[in-house]
Amino acid sequence: MATLELQGLAKSFGNTKVLHGLDVKLDDGEMLVIVGGSGCGKSTLLRLVAGLESPTAGRILLDGKDITHVDPSKRDVAMVFQNYALYPHMSVFENMAYGLKLKGMPKAEIAKRVEEAADTLSLSALLGRKPGQLSGGQRQRVAMGRAIVREPKLFLFDEPLSNLDAKLRVQVRADIRKLQKRLNVTSLYVTHDQVEAMTLADRLAVMEQGVAAQIATPLEVFARPADQFVAGFIGDPSMNFCKAVLCAGGHGAKLAAGPEVALPGEASWGPEGMAVMLGIRPQHVVIEPGTGPLGFAVALEEPLGSEALLHGTLPDGEAFRIRVPYPAPQATALTISLPAAHLHLFDAQTGKRLEIA
Amino acid sequence: MERKTLFRGWLLPAALVAPQLLITFVFFFWPAGQALVESTQATDAFGLSTMFVGASNFLALLTDPDYHAAILRTAFFCVAVTILAMAAGLLFASFANRAIKGRFLYRTALIWPYAIAPALSSVIFVFLFQPQIGMITNLLARFGVNFNYTANGSQALALVILIAAWKQVSYNFIFYLAALQSVPRSMLEAATLDGARGLHRFRTMIWPMLMPTTLFLSVTNIVYAAFDTFDVIFALTGGGPGTSTDMLVVKVYRDGVINLDLGGSAAQSVLLMAGIIALTALQMRLTRGRAT
Numbered sequence: 001m002a003t004l005e006l007q008g009l010a011k012s013f014g015n016t017k018v019l020h021g022l023d024v025k026l027d028d029g030e031m032l033v034i035v036g037g038s039g040c041g042k043s044t045l046l047r048l049v050a051g052l053e054s055p056t057a058g059r060i061l062l063d064g065k066d067i068t069h070v071d072p073s074k075r076d077v078a079m080v081f082q083n084y085a086l087y088p089h090m091s092v093f094e095n096m097a098y099g100l101k102l103k104g105m106p107k108a109e110i111a112k113r114v115e116e117a118a119d120t121l122s123l124s125a126l127l128g129r130k131p132g133q134l135s136g137g138q139r140q141r142v143a144m145g146r147a148i149v150r151e152p153k154l155f156l157f158d159e160p161l162s163n164l165d166a167k168l169r170v171q172v173r174a175d176i177r178k179l180q181k182r183l184n185v186t187s188l189y190v191t192h193d194q195v196e197a198m199t200l201a202d203r204l205a206v207m208e209q210g211v212a213a214q215i216a217t218p219l220e221v222f223a224r225p226a227d228q229f230v231a232g233f234i235g236d237p238s239m240n241f242c243k244a245v246l247c248a249g250g251h252g253a254k255l256a257a258g259p260e261v262a263l264p265g266e267a268s269w270g271p272e273g274m275a276v277m278l279g280i281r282p283q284h285v286v287i288e289p290g291t292g293p294l295g296f297a298v299a300l301e302e303p304l305g306s307e308a309l310l311h312g313t314l315p316d317g318e319a320f321r322i323r324v325p326y327p328a329p330q331a332t333a334l335t336i337s338l339p340a341a342h343l344h345l346f347d348a349q350t351g352k353r354l355e356i357a
Numbered sequence: 358m359e360r361k362t363l364f365r366g367w368l369l370p371a372a373l374v375a376p377q378l379l380i381t382f383v384f385f386f387w388p389a390g391q392a393l394v395e396s397t398q399a400t401d402a403f404g405l406s407t408m409f410v411g412a413s414n415f416l417a418l419l420t421d422p423d424y425h426a427a428i429l430r431t432a433f434f435c436v437a438v439t440i441l442a443m444a445a446g447l448l449f450a451s452f453a454n455r456a457i458k459g460r461f462l463y464r465t466a467l468i469w470p471y472a473i474a475p476a477l478s479s480v481i482f483v484f485l486f487q488p489q490i491g492m493i494t495n496l497l498a499r500f501g502v503n504f505n506y507t508a509n510g511s512q513a514l515a516l517v518i519l520i521a522a523w524k525q526v527s528y529n530f531i532f533y534l535a536a537l538q539s540v541p542r543s544m545l546e547a548a549t550l551d552g553a554r555g556l557h558r559f560r561t562m563i564w565p566m567l568m569p570t571t572l573f574l575s576v577t578n579i580v581y582a583a584f585d586t587f588d589v590i591f592a593l594t595g596g597g598p599g600t601s602t603d604m605l606v607v608k609v610y611r612d613g614v615i616n617l618d619l620g621g622s623a624a625q626s627v628l629l630m631a632g633i634i635a636l637t638a639l640q641m642r643l644t645r646g647r648a649t
């Protein structure tokens with residue numbers, strides 16, 4: 001158990017900048033989930049922390065000690081690889097025991113620890129098998145087992161669920177969360193799946209092109225996204241955006257699609273005429289038949305079971321989505337309103353979230 | 358699924374396999390049959406009369422202490438060449454697998470010896486080890502070592518082992534390099550994070566992954582050393598001095614062509630043939646077991 005601190009961590013491969021200087025601190029026992037699109041440098045970040053790559057700049061502190069240049073075999077860090085990276089020539093038992101043997105632990109204690117871990121992960125019946133004789137879910141659990149028996153200072157998870165089918169993923173996701181809470185090991189978990197990120201994280205870091213766009217609790221990120229990228233990335237279905245300019249002394253906004261909408265709060269959001277981006281999640285849009293100020297042309301209805309997602313456009317042609325309880329109104333043209341309480345405002349120039357005191 | 362082609366009639370298929378059959382017949386079955394026949398005959402020293410002697414050539418061989426000595430010598434030679442050539446091939450392959458700059462040059466240089474004609478490689482080594490003017494001979498002389506492979510049997514044996522192994526290093530290098538490159542990188546990284554380093558990581562992770570290649574190469578190298586080194590040895594020492602480099606393949610030639618004991622020599626070739634068939638069968642079994 002330990003704290004982890006990354007200070008200005010940067011990495012380039014030749015001329016390609018992958019990480020642009022990352023600052024983050026993990027508390028003891030905390031699970032930080034880093035979420036970002038494919039190729040944004042998630043694996044690279046984990047490999048830096050593990051010591052499999054060396055950073056171009058910055059420092060890594062584990063438990064307050066600078067480990068930036070410590071050999072990976074001496075960092076006491078365990079990683080669950082995306083492809084599991086099991087030892088194919090060894091049995092499940094040997095896979096888990098390998099790291100303990102290297103530490104010089106007595107045989108009896110190794111057996112005890114491995115059996116305990118196998119018990120936790122329902123692997124007891126499989127200890128004699130080779131990885132080639134296991135299913136994907138079982139291999140994943142062996143990879144987890146190999147990490148937990150060592151009782152390391154830090155867990156690193158590189159998209160450990162991405163190779164499982166959807167149903168198993170939900171199950172294992174919950175198992176990982178429970179296990180991590182119980183063992184209370186500081187963990188860095190990367191994924192491109194925002195649902196995984198929301199459900200697993202104590203805190204969430206949303207990565208965008210090599211920098212952390214926001215680091216906060218999942219609910220905070222969802223309720224108050226720091227910029228337009230985060231707002232669009234977190235939440236499924238993703239947030240709607242409409243161009244607008246401030247009016248009425250900064251208390252209202254005139255949409256590019258026509259009508260003016262009221263903005264939340266008492267204070268002014270800025271000078272009249274300032275270009276902003278209004279954001280609202282599809283589930284917060286209200287349909288008001290006949291009386292709503294904004295027109296919405298339905299192009300497609302996606303039934304989701306108890307709810308339906310309507311895809312369509314606003315009068316200015318902007319794409320827009322609404323989530324409504326099932327059954328959805330059977331009309332091709334609706335009128336809607338955007339409740340002030342659920343509006344998010346972003347600076348149209350910088351994409352940053354706007355706040356009023 | 359295997360692809361099968363169906364031919365109508367028999368003329369075309371027969372015409373297609375005929376060249377291969379002809380070659381096999383002329384260069385294998387005919388001489389092999391000839392050897393079989395001759396191995397049961399005795400011919401007088403002038404080649405004037407021939408008579409059937411049954412298995413007595415074989416019996417004579419199996420009770421001949423010289424032949425026993427040659428078998429032991431050849432076995433030692435094979436093991437030495439195999440170990441040396443495989444160890445060197447693996448070592449160089451490990452370097453090449455790690456090297457990033459100059460990788461292409463390095464590989465090309467290592468594959469070169471394989472392309473050199475066997476007798477020619479002996480000539481190269483003669484330049485280096487020639488008793489009077491060889492470069493390495495002179496170097497050794499400076500350290501007080503008197504190197505003369507034409508007079509000293511152990512030195513001659515060491516030298517033919519060296520050359521035979523050198524010829525085979527490229528082959529082993531290529532196979533080991535391919536095997537090393539198919540060792541999954543993330544598995545090695547996982548082992549590193551588990552605390553494994555250096556030789557220990559090699560022994561517990563890489564070496565087991567190389568096992569199928571090692572098995573395959575062991576047989577291939579033994580077959581090579583036992584049956585395919587005639588030209589190298591003959592060009593350098595002719596089997597001498599004395600019998601110190603007189604391996605089975607050389608002895609067949611010396612006894613038959615030089616000493617004109619055609620029956621005895623033919624019996625030796627039949628035994629060699631049995632040996633090569635056994636080893637080839639073993640090798641085929643090993644390769645078939647591998648998922649390639």
Ligand SMILES: Nc1ncnc2c1ncn2[C@@H]1O[C@H](COP(=O)(O)OP(=O)(O)O)[C@@H](O)[C@H]1O
Pocket residue numbers: 013016018037038039040041042043044045
């Ligand atoms: N060893 C490497 N050499 C060069 N470029 C690399 C290397 N490893 C990763 N990259 C590049 O860095 C970027 C981030 O990769 P990665 O960390 O694997 O992304 P992610 O895991 O988020 O999908 C990618 O554009 C990738 O091509």
Ligand SMILES: [Mg+2]
Pocket residue numbers: 042043044082158
């Ligand atoms: Mg990745």
